[in-house]
Amino acid sequence: MFRTTRRLSLGLLLATATALPAMAEGEVNIYSSRHYDTDERLYSDFTDATGITVNRIEGKADELIARMEAEGVNSPADLLITVDASRTWRADQKGLFQPVESGILDARIPEYLRHPDGHWFGFSQRARIFFYDKERVQNPPQTYADLADPRFEGQICMRSSTNVYSQTLLASIIAHDGQDGAIEWADGLKNNLARAPQGGDTDQIRGVVSGECDIAVSNTYYFSRAIRVPVDGVSEAIDNIGWIFPNQSTTGAHMNISSAGVAAHAPNRENAVKFLEYLAGDQAQQYFSAGNDEYPGVAGVPLSPSVAALGYFRADTLNLAKIAENTPEAQKIYNAVGFE
Ligand SMILES: [Fe+2]
Known part of the structure; x- marks a missing residue:
């Protein structure tokens, strides 16, 4: 077009x-x-x-x-x-x-x-943050590292590793925690998935509403849009959804x-x-x-x-050029740990 x-x-x-x-x-x-x-x-x-x-x-x-x-x-x-x-x-x-x-x-x-x-x-x-069901999740993850914590086994929904948002997020984890830390994170997160990665960011939030997921990883604007205009499968239940800006006491939320x-x-x-x-x-x-x-x-x-x-939050202010140069490595890591 x-x-x-x-x-x-x-x-x-x-x-x-x-x-x-x-x-x-x-x-x-x-x-x-x-x-x-x-x-x-x-x-x-x-x-x-x-x-x-x-x-x-x-x-x-x-x-x-x-x-x-x-x-x-x-x-x-x-x-x-x-x-x-x-x-x-x-x-x-x-x-x-x-x-x-x-x-x-x-x-x-x-x-x-x-x-x-x-x-x-x-x-x-935009920030890449967590949305969760306020009733089912009493102690939501507070950091990106938490997503890989076994206490969230079977609860997390995230889109595919072939998507650029997933790649840039892992690229930022490589930049902050190094390659070994990034491999461990991707592997732990894969084990915590509620389902095989599918759909876009809105579908991850929809999964929280439908009960298929407890926690969704999504860019902020998909949720904000559902506040501004009716988004099927999200807006009608928006009051039940909480959100966490991750890494507020460390690196700040991952931005794109x-x-x-x-x-x-x-x-x-x-x-x-x-x-x-x-x-x-x-x-x-x-x-x-x-x-x-x-x-x-x-x-x-x-x-x-x-x-x-x-609301207000702290953003990760590491240069995005520095983060993005890790994206080829990020894709390799997802592939190596079998994150679809
Ligand atoms: Fe998008």
Whole structure:
């Protein structure tokens, strides 16, 4: 799926960006794997403020990454917006970004949410936390390490190890506890599963409601969404569900990001940097994060009510580039211990 604010066909977008470079001064071409309605407002506000036309191609992150690789130096992409640090890291490993130096971005985006050399910047964040049945679970796990404790045998639901959220979580455990600690954790957690990994994050929370699981591992926004709008199998029982932000007295809760970086061969580099700086502004931060019930990347920006409902917590501030580089190792560990 792709959309552009000027309703260009894909062919026209490429023609505009490559064959007519003179027209390209007033444009920015965004490849995005985000597709939330509130993002529309982001793009139109940017155009209103700067006069720069936003052309968009939307698709799955891996498809957009493959496409940029295939297009090479002729790629019309100025920016790549993706979700999850491990996907962003993969794009960076393929050389798809270029460094950006911006005083605005450095001042606004916390150090742990951006690449050390400015290859990408996290603009919204989500925590990977525990949701549990308040009646059945009297002493919920308080740390990621607790998930591997035999006292939770047969109680935990988590999605598959092939999912990027699972990989980035284990990547963070490798970063904090080393390889041996990570192997032990993955093995212990596998033994505590209530069922073979299946479905998305919402399905893990649904499992708590249905009674199949006592404890679910999920990103915060899936629960916040069920507060904001009716989500089948969750919202009707939302008062029975408690949540724990893990590792509050140690490393803090594991965070992940929606991020954007300037493409290595961006034909409209200056406009791309302007767009990133715009995304770091208060108003854009609110749209960007609220669109998916996420936490803003920039400190002090008001949270949407469904997000604020979860309360304050301490976030893991280890740099996400540092965490994401462990994702290939994380997949190996899951495979080695037989975590599906
Ligand atoms: Fe998600």
